[in-house]
Amino acid sequence: MNPQSAIPNAPRRTSPQSPEPLILAFCCHYCAYAAADLAGSMRLQYPANVRLLRLPCTGRVEVNYLLAAFERGADAVIVAGCLEGGCHFQEGNLRARRRVERAKGLLREIGIEPERLEMFNLSSAEGGRFAEIVTEMNERVKHLGLSPMKPDAQSIQAAMREMTHEADERIASEPSGRARGSAHAK
Amino acid sequence: MIVADRKKVPEIRDMISKHTKVLLVGCGTCVTVCLAGGEREIGILGSALRMALRLAGHADVAVDECTIERQCEDAFIDILAQRATQYDAIVSFGCGAGVQALAERFPNTAVYPGLNTQFIGILESQGVWTEKCSGCGNCRLGEFAGICPITRCAKRLFNGPCAGSRDGKCEVDADLDCAWQLIYDRSKALGILDNFDAIAEPQDWSTGLDGGPRKVVREDQHIAGLGPKA
Numbered sequence: 499m500n501p502q503s504a505i506p507n508a509p510r511r512t513s514p515q516s517p518e519p520l521i522l523a524f525c526c527h528y529c530a531y532a533a534a535d536l537a538g539s540m541r542l543q544y545p546a547n548v549r550l551l552r553l554p555c556t557g558r559v560e561v562n563y564l565l566a567a568f569e570r571g572a573d574a575v576i577v578a579g580c581l582e583g584g585c586h587f588q589e590g591n592l593r594a595r596r597r598v599e600r601a602k603g604l605l606r607e608i609g610i611e612p613e614r615l616e617m618f619n620l621s622s623a624e625g626g627r628f629a630e631i632v633t634e635m636n637e638r639v640k641h642l643g644l645s646p647m648k649p650d651a652q653s654i655q656a657a658m659r660e661m662t663h664e665a666d667e668r669i670a671s672e673p674s675g676r677a678r679g680s681a682h683a684k
Numbered sequence: 685m686i687v688a689d690r691k692k693v694p695e696i697r698d699m700i701s702k703h704t705k706v707l708l709v710g711c712g713t714c715v716t717v718c719l720a721g722g723e724r725e726i727g728i729l730g731s732a733l734r735m736a737l738r739l740a741g742h743a744d745v746a747v748d749e750c751t752i753e754r755q756c757e758d759a760f761i762d763i764l765a766q767r768a769t770q771y772d773a774i775v776s777f778g779c780g781a782g783v784q785a786l787a788e789r790f791p792n793t794a795v796y797p798g799l800n801t802q803f804i805g806i807l808e809s810q811g812v813w814t815e816k817c818s819g820c821g822n823c824r825l826g827e828f829a830g831i832c833p834i835t836r837c838a839k840r841l842f843n844g845p846c847a848g849s850r851d852g853k854c855e856v857d858a859d860l861d862c863a864w865q866l867i868y869d870r871s872k873a874l875g876i877l878d879n880f881d882a883i884a885e886p887q888d889w890s891t892g893l894d895g896g897p898r899k900v901v902r903e904d905q906h907i908a909g910l911g912p913k914a
Contacts, residue, residue: 562724565731604728607693608736647735 519573519639521548526556528586529622530578536625544629545636557590564601568610573645574635577617611642685714686779687813688799697736699796703773710751711778718813721777721799723751755782758912761789821891827884829870836863842884
């Protein structure tokens with residue numbers, strides 16, 4: 499059984515009641531993700547409500563990923579790629595910028611502020627810049643307010659209960675002590 | 685191929701907001717190639733419509749997506765037939781033929797267009813499509829060095845160029861190539877400039893759209909009573 503679900507009201511990393519906005523950052527492996535790593539090594543402070551998604555290149559970002567993030571309740575989305583001219587795949591970051599622009603147009607049509615989505619360019623040496631970007635987006639979202647697509651606390655709790663239940667069932671259905679048991683047997 | 689572009693999100697939202705279960709149907713042929721109504725575009729529009737509906741206070745409208753290989757052939761619609769019965773509306777992201785094929789196949793389901801069908805054309809450059817054929821039913825490209833004056837000349841002249849041809853561009857639009865300049869250049873390259881000595885006969889428009897929708901019948905292939913609509 500999942501130990502966390504065994505304890506009712508156990509503290510979780512993401513509190514459903516939290517008014518903090520959720521920011522999703524699509525980060526290129528070669529720049530923004532390394533910059534985030536550097537920001538950590540430099541002990542820089544930046545808002546903890548950002549979730550990083552590592553991509554091999556921002557050229558992997560599709561418009562539907564960006565919309566899906568908003569549909570699932572992200573308050574802001576960052577696409578962070580290499581400096582222009584510095585893409586490891588030549589023009590992935592340039593393509594990403596154009597897709598971000600298209601997604602902004604769609605957000606406008608939908609009725610969501612396009613400012614919630616932004617593309618940034620930085621190098622892997624710019625840990626400070628990464629912290630700045632996240633802080634800037636966090637401030638921007640605080641100014642705009644939470645996303646109108648944000649599920650209410652009850653829906654989040656229901657979704658989390660469902661996920662926990664699914665995880666419990668999956669764990670219960672797995673053969674018990676498979677890998678660990680054999681390792682301990684030696 | 686048929687070239688189309690998508691309708692704006694609010695327009696589609698308003699068409700479907702009175703329904704409860706809506707299926708967006710993409711088409712895997714022409715409109716996939718012109719990036720208007722293929723699987724990827726359907727995914728994007730599905731997401732956009734769900735959000736737009738929710739923001740407009742219609743969160744109860746369920747929107748699902750699927751894409752079939754070709755909407756204009758009944759055999760491909762078969763794949764969709766059973767699933768479609770679960771929905772009270774369909775938005776077709778095919779060309780006008782696809783929309784009508786779905787409407788004929790599902791008489792009890794509302795069918796709406798998700799695209800604006802534009803023309804028969806080709807990919808000019810990445811992300812740019814241009815019109816090449818008007819489907820006049822009486823092709824005379826052989827007389828005009830393979831360049832269609834009906835579609836590509838703004839004045840549809842059969843004996844051009846007119847005096848509005850300037851430096852290879854059309855007076856109607858400075859970005860538009862003069863079709864008759866193109867015909868001249870290509871005729872010169874092919875050594876058939878003599879064609880310009882003859883006067884092109886007027887077009888027989890009876891093969892065109894006037895007189896209602898057209899039909900092509902292949903007597904050798906036609907079997908009465910056989911086929912999706914027989």
